[in-house]
Amino acid sequence: MVLKDFRPYYFSLGLLQVNMNLHPSSRRVILTVYLLVSVDDIIITGSSISLIQHLTSQLNSKFSLKQLCSLDYFLGIEVITLSNKSLLLTQSKYIRDLLQMTSMTEDQSISSPMASRCKLTKIGSDMFSDPTLFMFVVGAL
Known part of the structure; x- marks a missing residue:
């Protein structure tokens, strides 16, 4: 299609897309x-x-x-049907897949992704040997 x-x-x-404000006493x-x-x-x-x-x-x-059949995953969002028939929307699987793709599944989490006393220089490092993967991951976030 x-x-x-x-x-x-x-x-x-x-x-049509309609935005309505209904009075609470409305019987419609x-x-x-x-x-x-x-x-x-x-x-x-x-x-x-x-x-x-x-x-x-x-x-x-x-x-x-x-x-x-039932909806499980759509556009990076995992859909979980709970026992009371409500839906839980989460991106946990999406993030797990990104971590696995970048070989970071065993890394420890930190409260801030930036070092507080980091000295920046004009000269780069080889930290990201594959810039394509880096650009993909940043774009996926």
Whole structure:
């Protein structure tokens, strides 16, 4: 699916980003659907299973969707379903993968990543022999 093809279809369904402030005494039932779109992934969740199923079938009639099982990992965020059906979002796996990639899994943590009495010089060191890996890790943070 191409995002430029998806956007007009999204609006044809009447889906808009709306910010509302409702008075607490309001008796209207508000149904919420969250649609997260990445390059080739879509996550649909919300307050109504029937609304989610309707939206999914509408999208599937226009685009070729593949439904997978439960959500475990998306864009560097690990999704854990708790016993009370709430979701815990964490980046622990993402950070563990970065530490493993840089061979830092056995390193000890410190309260501040910068030495407090470090003397800086114009001459660099060979601390990062692979600048590509360094740039990737810094960009990933």
